[in-house]
Amino acid sequence: MSAKPLPGRTTAAVEGDVVVLLIGMRINHFWAVHHWLPVLLAMPRMLRELARDEGRGLLNHVLLTASPRTYYVVQYWESKEKLYAYAAAPDMLHRKAWAMMNRKELTGKARQHVGLWHETYIVPEGSYESIYADMPPFGLGAATGVLPLEARGRGAADRLAHRSVPAVPEG
Numbered sequence: 001m002s003a004k005p006l007p008g009r010t011t012a013a014v015e016g017d018v019v020v021l022l023i024g025m026r027i028n029h030f031w032a033v034h035h036w037l038p039v040l041l042a043m044p045r046m047l048r049e050l051a052r053d054e055g056r057g058l059l060n061h062v063l064l065t066a067s068p069r070t071y072y073v074v075q076y077w078e079s080k081e082k083l084y085a086y087a088a089a090p091d092m093l094h095r096k097a098w099a100m101m102n103r104k105e106l107t108g109k110a111r112q113h114v115g116l117w118h119e120t121y122i123v124p125e126g127s128y129e130s131i132y133a134d135m136p137p138f139g140l141g142a143a144t145g146v147l148p149l150e151a152r153g154r155g156a157a158d159r160l161a162h163r164s165v166p167a168v169p170e171g
Contacts, residue, residue, distance in 0.1 A: 005134045010146035012130040015164035018123040018140065019080050024072025026115035035113035042097045043073060049093050050086065057082025060143030072117075076143035080122055129159045 023043070027036045050058040057078040065071050077083045087094050101116070130140050137146050152159040 005136050006132070006146065007134060009149040010132045010135075010137075010141065011149045011152050011159060012140040012144050013147045014128075014130075014140060014144040016125050017079075018121075018125075018128050019077040019083060020121045020123060021075040021077060021083060021118060022072055022120075023075065023118040024066075024070060024116075026117070027069045027113075028115055029113045030069075032113035039101070039114050039116070040071065042093070043071075046093045046097070047073070056086050056092075058086075060139070062139055074139065076140055080120070083120070125163060126160055129156055 025036070025039050025043075027040075029035075047058075047061055050056050059076040059078060061076070062074045063071070064074065086092055087098075089095055128140070131149060132138060132141050132146060136142075149159075152162045
């Protein structure tokens, strides 16, 4: 992400539906470092793997923390199909990490020491809006590029009504 703010107000230049994945972990027992540290280190490795192959569909990500125990990533994807394909690909790290975690959970070694979660949202066009004021591209704007806010309308209702393909009148 560029550290230089763009003057004025901008909006994400996204067209079509938006796929947002929130994925994270919670450290339930700090003393069980050998259980949660491998989980914590797996996500940056997966993100590097995805960055090396843009065809996989990850557009951008933002690493965040919710507390000293909870860490997560907001990810923006080209499509749900590409997200599913990455998650299930036998040659990619996610599948291997998930299989390892399931083996540990089944044997009780990781149970209760680290929590995992994810939420996936498929957001239809016309159901999202973004505004960035004197900000470098961030979040969805960093994933898709930005354009002047007025390009999508002066008010939120105008921006939410934006369609990449104009609606065909009935009749």
